[in-house]
Amino acid sequence: MRILIVEDDPVLADGLTRSLRQAEFAVDCVHDGEAADHILTAQNYDLVILDLGLPKLGGFDVLKRMRRRGAAAPVLILTARDALSDRVKGLDLGADDYLTKPFDLPELEARVRALIRRGQTGGSAFLTHGPLILDTSGRRATLNGLPLELSAREIGVLEVLMLRSGRVVSKEQLAAQLYGWDEEVGANAIEVYVHRLRKKVESAGVAIRTIRGLGYLLEKNA
Numbered sequence: 001m002r003i004l005i006v007e008d009d010p011v012l013a014d015g016l017t018r019s020l021r022q023a024e025f026a027v028d029c030v031h032d033g034e035a036a037d038h039i040l041t042a043q044n045y046d047l048v049i050l051d052l053g054l055p056k057l058g059g060f061d062v063l064k065r066m067r068r069r070g071a072a073a074p075v076l077i078l079t080a081r082d083a084l085s086d087r088v089k090g091l092d093l094g095a096d097d098y099l100t101k102p103f104d105l106p107e108l109e110a111r112v113r114a115l116i117r118r119g120q121t122g123g124s125a126f127l128t129h130g131p132l133i134l135d136t137s138g139r140r141a142t143l144n145g146l147p148l149e150l151s152a153r154e155i156g157v158l159e160v161l162m163l164r165s166g167r168v169v170s171k172e173q174l175a176a177q178l179y180g181w182d183e184e185v186g187a188n189a190i191e192v193y194v195h196r197l198r199k200k201v202e203s204a205g206v207a208i209r210t211i212r213g214l215g216y217l218l219e220k221n222a
């Protein structure tokens with residue numbers, strides 16, 4: 001799942017980026033409102049973490065423009081301002097949640113997961129595909145009720161395939177969900193993850209098909 005952080009305080013931006021990457025999100029970070037506005041016209045995100053006090057273009061304007069373009073990604077506002085009017089204005093403009101600085105990283109992470117879930121699955125932490133169940137919050141999967149040994153990246157691949165089951169997902173789309181733009185992606189990394197994942201689930205009749213030249217497909221009826 002891919003997150004954009006818009007925060008001009010370099011220390012906070014860096015800390016957020018690192019902790020969310022550790023939590024296995026693909027994270028991009030920009031430091032002013034204009035850069036945020038540009039990247040949001042070009043790239044889809046599963047969540048935007050948005051500071052309000054930003055250089056060049058304020059957070060409220062970034063949010064306003066984003067919603068005017070019809071971008072539906074959930075937005076979590078970060079603000080030092082504790083004023084009730086700011087929160088109300090943010091929510092009125094289409095923000096989904098807010099956190100007042102300073103905040104605890106575990107709380108931020110919990111809200112991030114809740115918001116992404118709300119956007120993707122209508123609130124449930126669990127994705128089900130035949131005998132396969134993925135707990136997107138606990139980052140665990142079971143197959144026929146038994147724990148499935150998966151690496152963090154394999155879980156990431158599985159999550160994207162399950163969210164889009166029955167549709168072809170390209171290698172580029174998978175990479176975009178797993179890596180930020182400044183992270184190195186090995187040439188065959190996605191193929192390797194899909195290959196390993198396939199071997200672990202195929203015995204239970206869960207088929208991940210390779211569609212040549214297009215990508216991968218989690219067969220709808222497992």
Ligand code: CA
Binds near residue numbers: 009051054
């Ligand atoms: Ca700021």
